[in-house]
Amino acid sequence: MIIIELKDLNGYYDRGKPNEWWALRNVNLQIEAGSYAAFFGASGSGKTTMLYTISGMEKPESGQVLVTGKDITNFSQKELAIYRQMTVGIVFQQFNLIPSISVLDNIALPMSFLGIPLEKRQKKAMDLLVRFGIDNLATRLPFELSGGQQQRVGIARALANDPPIVIADEPLGNLDSENANKVLDFLRDLQEKDGRTIIMVTHESWSLKDAKLIFYIKDGQIVKTEKRQGRDTPFIPPVSPNAAKQITESFKNIFENITKANKVRHEHKEDSKHKILAVIQERHRITNNEVEGLLGVSDATATRYLEELCKEEKLTREGVHGKGVFYTVKPFVRQAVAVK
Numbered sequence: 001m002i003i004i005e006l007k008d009l010n011g012y013y014d015r016g017k018p019n020e021w022w023a024l025r026n027v028n029l030q031i032e033a034g035s036y037a038a039f040f041g042a043s044g045s046g047k048t049t050m051l052y053t054i055s056g057m058e059k060p061e062s063g064q065v066l067v068t069g070k071d072i073t074n075f076s077q078k079e080l081a082i083y084r085q086m087t088v089g090i091v092f093q094q095f096n097l098i099p100s101i102s103v104l105d106n107i108a109l110p111m112s113f114l115g116i117p118l119e120k121r122q123k124k125a126m127d128l129l130v131r132f133g134i135d136n137l138a139t140r141l142p143f144e145l146s147g148g149q150q151q152r153v154g155i156a157r158a159l160a161n162d163p164p165i166v167i168a169d170e171p172l173g174n175l176d177s178e179n180a181n182k183v184l185d186f187l188r189d190l191q192e193k194d195g196r197t198i199i200m201v202t203h204e205s206w207s208l209k210d211a212k213l214i215f216y217i218k219d220g221q222i223v224k225t226e227k228r229q230g231r232d233t234p235f236i237p238p239v240s241p242n243a244a245k246q247i248t249e250s251f252k253n254i255f256e257n258i259t260k261a262n263k264v265r266h267e268h269k270e271d272s273k274h275k276i277l278a279v280i281q282e283r284h285r286i287t288n289n290e291v292e293g294l295l296g297v298s299d300a301t302a303t304r305y306l307e308e309l310c311k312e313e314k315l316t317r318e319g320v321h322g323k324g325v326f327y328t329v330k331p332f333v334r335q336a337v338a339v340k
Helices: 047-054 077-087 103-112 118-131 147-158 177-192 241-252 254-283 288-295 299-311 331-339
Strands: 002-013 021-032 036-040 062-067 088-091 165-169 197-202 213-218 221-227 285-287 315-321 324-329
Touching: 002 047, 002 197, 021 047, 021 197, 021 213, 021 221, 036 047, 036 177, 047 062, 047 165, 047 197, 077 088, 088 147, 103 118, 103 147, 118 147, 147 177, 165 177, 177 197, 254 285, 254 288, 254 299, 254 324, 285 288, 288 299, 299 315, 299 324
Parallel strands: 036 197, 036 213, 088 165, 165 197
Antiparallel strands: 002 021, 002 062, 213 221, 285 324, 315 324
8 A cells, every 4th residue: 555655746945046946856756554665865865855745844846745645735734733743753863852841741742732631641651661661761851861862762752643654854863873773673663563654864874774665865856766675565464463453544544533633632622621611610710820730731732722712702811920821701601601
């Protein structure tokens, strides 16, 4: 089954300006579900642009990016956000961990955007830490970790929402040889044992040892495609048949799952807003910090819920209370609840 197909893809930077750069040139390729693919080329060849286009982070000038047959270049920003949250897990060269929160919270954070309850987020995050042998680091901050440990946390975070596609953008760039080999082992296991589709960008030929499909890229063009002999099956029979079945089904139902997740997230948000209104009936006012603790969500999410209730004219934003912003309930809302 083809999970990713690029058709006549062209991408530019600074289009129409003196420094215009043609980053991707008429790219056509296919990647099968459950395979291990790599883009190999020198710095500036267009490898990272290719990944960002597949992940929906950049929009091409022309052409199609088909994921299980659907063209994501036509997606709205909201649809792209859900696509990235559910479908693509990204492992960055620079780790990109949030420095002010713990390792556990860094891994759990992507799950909060899907409305997953705090307890489930923390359990899933800890399970991932156990899988990568760093559960003893759960309460540490990123700066307290070595480069190899930070990259393992980055991989765990990429898996938080069980994406069928894992994209690794030069994942070995900041690692010594020992930790680089460990990361390659992890990526191979994700493909062979989980059945996930792995797409890696690299400029080091030795790191291609596990790749089954290699796209050689130069000046934004695919100049050669190599399929490793004897290693062209979608993926090796996994250790866990149930896990493989689940991932395989997710390939078939990516966009149905996105629709379901969006519906669940909406229902969770409305339920959360209802809880806020129920509590504020008794207190008559509430702060964003109190909502954060009440719902087990981030400060940004708590504030978003409160601001939506203000737009719905159910709450009024009054002012600052300590380090938080407090809100009061509209009189007619209080009366309506009292009647009920």
